[in-house]
Amino acid sequence: DTAVSQTPKYLVTQMGNDKSIKCEQNLGHDTMYWYKQDSKKFLKIMFSYNNKELIINETVPNRFSPKSPDKAHLNLHINSLELGDSAVYFCASSPWGTTNEQFFGPGTRLTVL
Amino acid sequence: SQQGEEDPQALSIQEGENATMNCSYKTSINNLQWYRQNSGRGLVHLILIRSNEREKHSGRLRVTLDTSKKSSSLLITASRAADTASYFCATIWDQGGKLIFGQGTELSVKP
Numbered sequence: 770d771t772a773v774s775q776t777p778k779y780l781v782t783q784m785g786n787d788k789s790i791k792c793e794q795n796l797g798h799d800t801m802y803w804y805k806q807d808s809k810k811f812l813k814i815m816f817s818y819n820n821k822e823l824i825i826n827e828t829v830p831n832r833f834s835p836k837s838p839d840k841a842h843l844n845l846h847i848n849s850l851e852l853g854d855s856a857v858y859f860c861a862s863s864p865w866g867t868t869n870e871q872f873f874g875p876g877t878r879l880t881v882l
Numbered sequence: 883s884q885q886g887e888e889d890p891q892a893l894s895i896q897e898g899e900n901a902t903m904n905c906s907y908k909t910s911i912n913n914l915q916w917y918r919q920n921s922g923r924g925l926v927h928l929i930l931i932r933s934n935e936r937e938k939h940s941g942r943l944r945v946t947l948d949t950s951k952k953s954s955s956l957l958i959t960a961s962r963a964a965d966t967a968s969y970f971c972a973t974i975w976d977q978g979g980k981l982i983f984g985q986g987t988e989l990s991v992k993p
Contacts, residue, residue, distance in 0.1 A: 812986075819979075825979070868912070868913060870915060871981060873925040876922075
């Protein structure tokens with residue numbers, strides 16, 4: 770009965786590779802997000818989708834491409850991985866609207882060697 | 883940077899003591915939220931306070947908001963070892979759901 774799930778939990782890869790992280794929510798929410806948390810624990814939003822439509826794109830390099838096949842899923846594909854992409858990536862979801870709390874997944878720790 | 887600031891960055895207290903964390907932000911807000919992150923885990927929502935509210939309680943948590951000073955505080959009373967975690971404030975303005983997070987406070991509660 771996990772609310773927001775992400776796979777994989779850990780991802781170790783070489784520079785230049787392409788990788789994907791998957792996220793699924795079973796809360797019936799319309800909106801999903803990707804956040805990046807760096808080594809100093811700074812959390813920053815990357816993207817949000819509402820009902821499969823891109824709403825927020827926070828000046829993320831275009832090597833990062835989110836894809837939402839349906840409103841319960843938001844995947845993150847990263848091309849040509851760089852050392853600086855090493856971080857923990859969190860998926861979150863919420864009902865549409867500003868007054869709503871966001872529900873976070875457990876995170877995917879990406880290490881680029 | 884739009885990122886807010888929190889202080890202290892780290893706080894160490896004994897079980898049973900109160901813990902106070904402060905958050906300052908830079909932009910107008912619709913509401914401010916506090917989240918907890920246990921080590922190696924995702925964030926868990928604790929409490930939300932709207933811009934027209936000044937104080938809110940939830941169990942052992944008390945949040946205040948001063949929009950004139952663009953600041954908020956989170957008080958955890960009678961702390962427990964299980965409260966050991968990082969605490970983040972986050973503000974939100976528009977319908978896009980863009981949360982802007984503070985830097986976080988690492989709380990350590992010693993038994």
